[in-house]
Amino acid sequence: MNRPTFAQRTLRSTAAALLQTNQPVPQRTDEEIAAEVEHNYRWNFAVNLLDTTGFLFGISFVSSSTMAPLFVSKLTTEPFVIGLVAVIAQSSWSLPQIFTANLVERLPRRKPVVINVGFFLERLPMWVLVLAAMVAVSSPTLALVLFLFGYAWHGLGAGLIAPAWQDLIARCFPVARRGRFFGIATFIGTGMGAAGAILCTWILKTFPFSTSFVYTFTIAAAAMMVSWFFLSLTREPVPPVTAPRQSHRQFLGALPGILRRDHNFRRFLIARSLMVLGSLGTGFLTVSAIQRWHVPDSTVGIYTAVYLLGQTAGNLAFGFLADRFGHKLSLELGALAAVLAFTVASLAPAPAWMILVFALLGINLGSTLVSGVLVALEFSQPQRRPTYAGLTNTIIGLVAIVAPLLGAWLASVDYGWLFAVGAAFNLIALIAMRWWVKEPRWVATSSA
Numbered sequence: 259m260n261r262p263t264f265a266q267r268t269l270r271s272t273a274a275a276l277l278q279t280n281q282p283v284p285q286r287t288d289e290e291i292a293a294e295v296e297h298n299y300r301w302n303f304a305v306n307l308l309d310t311t312g313f314l315f316g317i318s319f320v321s322s323s324t325m326a327p328l329f330v331s332k333l334t335t336e337p338f339v340i341g342l343v344a345v346i347a348q349s350s351w352s353l354p355q356i357f358t359a360n361l362v363e364r365l366p367r368r369k370p371v372v373i374n375v376g377f378f379l380e381r382l383p384m385w386v387l388v389l390a391a392m393v394a395v396s397s398p399t400l401a402l403v404l405f406l407f408g409y410a411w412h413g414l415g416a417g418l419i420a421p422a423w424q425d426l427i428a429r430c431f432p433v434a435r436r437g438r439f440f441g442i443a444t445f446i447g448t449g450m451g452a453a454g455a456i457l458c459t460w461i462l463k464t465f466p467f468s469t470s471f472v473y474t475f476t477i478a479a480a481a482m483m484v485s486w487f488f489l490s491l492t493r494e495p496v497p498p499v500t501a502p503r504q505s506h507r508q509f510l511g512a513l514p515g516i517l518r519r520d521h522n523f524r525r526f527l528i529a530r531s532l533m534v535l536g537s538l539g540t541g542f543l544t545v546s547a548i549q550r551w552h553v554p555d556s557t558v559g560i561y562t563a564v565y566l567l568g569q570t571a572g573n574l575a576f577g578f579l580a581d582r583f584g585h586k587l588s589l590e591l592g593a594l595a596a597v598l599a600f601t602v603a604s605l606a607p608a609p610a611w612m613i614l615v616f617a618l619l620g621i622n623l624g625s626t627l628v629s630g631v632l633v634a635l636e637f638s639q640p641q642r643r644p645t646y647a648g649l650t651n652t653i654i655g656l657v658a659i660v661a662p663l664l665g666a667w668l669a670s671v672d673y674g675w676l677f678a679v680g681a682a683f684n685l686i687a688l689i690a691m692r693w694w695v696k697e698p699r700w701v702a703t704s705s706a
Contacts, residue, residue, distance in 0.1 A: 276374040276375060277365060277367070277371060278366075291497050295430065295431075295432065298493040298495070299431070301491075302493055303431075303439055305489070306430070306439070306443060306492060307439075308485075310444060310446075311443070311446050311450050311485075312485030313447065313485040314448050315453075315481050316454075316478040316479070316482045316485065317478065318450075318562065318566055319454055319474040319475065319477050319481075320384075320387060320409075320474070320475060321565070321566075322343070322344070322348075322540075323540055323562075323616075324561055324565065325474065325558075325562065326343050326347065326409065327340055327343055327344075327541055327542075328548075328555065328558050329394075329405065329471055330343050332467055332468070333399075333402045333405075334398075334402060337669050337670050339402070340541065340542070340545055341541065341542075341663055341666030341669070343409070344540065344541030344665065345658070345659055346406070346413050347413065348534070348655075348661060349413075349655040349658035350414045350416070350417055351413050351414075351420060351655070352420075352658060353651075353652055353655030354418050355417050355420050355421050355648035355651040356645075356649055356651075357418070357506075357652075358421055358422070358648070359421045359647070360506055360509040360645075362421045363641065363642070364499060365422075365499070366496055367494060367496055368422040368423070368429065369426055371419050372422050373486070373489065373490045376419045376486070379415025379418055379419060380415040380416040381483060381486050383408045383411035384482050386407060386408025387405060387409065387479070388472060388475045388476050389404055389408075391468045391471035391472040392468070392472055394468035395468050417655070420648075420651065422644070424631065424634075424635060424644070424647045425635075425644050427439075428635050429497075430492065430494065430495070434581055436581070436632050436635075437576070437578065437579075437581040437585070438578060439577075440627070441573050441577010441580070441628055442577060444569075444570075444573035444574075444624070444627055445570055445571075445573040445574035448567075448569045448570040448573055449567075451566045451569075452570060455563035455565075456559070459556050459558075459560060459562070459563065460559075462474075462555040462559050463556040463559070470555075497640075513649060516646075516649065520637065522637070522696050523646070525694050526637070526650075526695045527653055527654075529687055529690040529691040529694065529695050530589075530687075531654060532683055532686050533589070533592075533684060534654050534658050534661055535661050535683045535687075536661075536681075536684035538661040538665035538668070538676070539668070539679070540619065540665075540680075541662055541665065542676060543561075543612065545669075546603075547561070550673070551608070551609040557609065560613070561616045562616075564613050564620065565616040566620060568616065568620020569627070571620075571621065572592070572621040572628075573624040575624070576625045576629055579591075584699045584700065585629035585630075585633035585697075585698075585699075586629075586633065586697040586698075588625045588629035589625055589626075589633065591621075592622045592624070592629070593622070593688040593691060595619070595622040595625070596680070596684040597681050597688065599615045599616075599619045599681075600680035601677075601678075601681045602614055602618070603615045603673075603677040604673075604674045604675075604681065605674075633698065634646050634651070635647060637698045665680075
């Protein structure tokens with residue numbers, strides 16, 4: 259057998275240090291782990307609250323529904339490129355998750371993946387957007403390439419570490435309090451994001467292009483780094499590893515069996531996919547308002563603020579609602595908000611109506627952030643949570659690639675048709691989720 263080379267040994271030792279697989283795992287009972295979760299509950303609530311607040315404040319300055327399309331529209335009027343931004347925004351986080359779920363299940367700790375690996379894959383690329391804004395006037399094509407590269411790097415990197423982050427949240431917060439934590443955290447964080455949107459509006463109004471975007475993207479990148487620091491303070495309970503070692507091919511080969519056996523999970527995935535298809539017009543709302551009514555950049559900042567205020571209300575309401583009634587109801591109400599939003603957008607006679615559209619879409623996003631993320635964790639046993647979360651989000655990511663491309667084609671035909679189709683998809687999704695899918699928490703309780 260060939261001995262590993264120096265480079266291979268260095269790579270393995272570096273990976274072991276980053277993932278902390280070279281550290282022992284304490285052997286503890288379920289009761290001891292539950293006691294540790296309770297002991298660290300307030301600490302983890304506080305530091306993860308600060309993480310979420312900083313992250314959502316920062317992301318408001320590169321909002322996928324307003325700021326990112328606005329920046330790209332300054333560089334090109336090609337609908338396909340604008341649609342590509344929506345593809346990245348809607349699919350990059352979801353798509354790659356299944357490719358790391360197998361590794362995450364076999365690792366004793368989730369935090370090293372989120373912190374050590376996430377620094378390079380998720381946080382660092384935000385500074386590429388700053389560089390893109392710096393060269394936007396002198397080299398628009400280079401700026402567009404840099405923006406798309408950095409935007410995709412950030413989104414895909416976040417997706418690769420997402421199974422570990424979702425399971426880290428599940429480990430730190432009991433199932434009956436996850437919605438509460440996520441709702442409160444995103445409520446405050448999105449409120450900060452709304453304040454950031456107001457600041458963003460002032461920056462866009464006060465400074466010329468592209469100086470305005472240099473400032474907004476810099477604030478976003480700096481906030482991401484502060485957020486990362488607080489997340490690194492999380493105290494993770496580490497249970498024994500029970501997942502069997504299997505190759506990636508074996509892992510992927512077993513996934514169709516999950517879909518065949520788990521009928522409720524399969525129906526849920528279909529309903530969620532329809533919801534994602536219903537978002538095909540989201541990335542074109544701002545562009546349509548600019549082209550139809552020639553709204554100024556400052557009005558786009560107002561749209562962002564309203565969008566975040568709607569999301570803020572949705573986050574808090576859906577967090578508490580989900581803890582009491584389950585996540586399915588929250589997703590149903592979110593789909594209803596999307597039906598109303600796209601219906602109004604297709605019929606809007608004036609730009610003021612778009613304020614209502616963005617408020618409703620903010621409510622829709624609130625349900626997706628809280629329940630769309632957490633519900634997948636309740637379809638499986640704890641040891642399979644990364645697989646179920648990864649499978650859910652990767653399938654959604656595949657659908658999210660199709661949705662904006664279909665939206666770009668419809669946008670080239672007529673914006674009214676684009677938004678009407680979005681309303682129709684969300685209505686079908688609402689019907690499917692309401693009468694076809696069972697709340698997984700109650701199914702698990704009755705089975706137990």
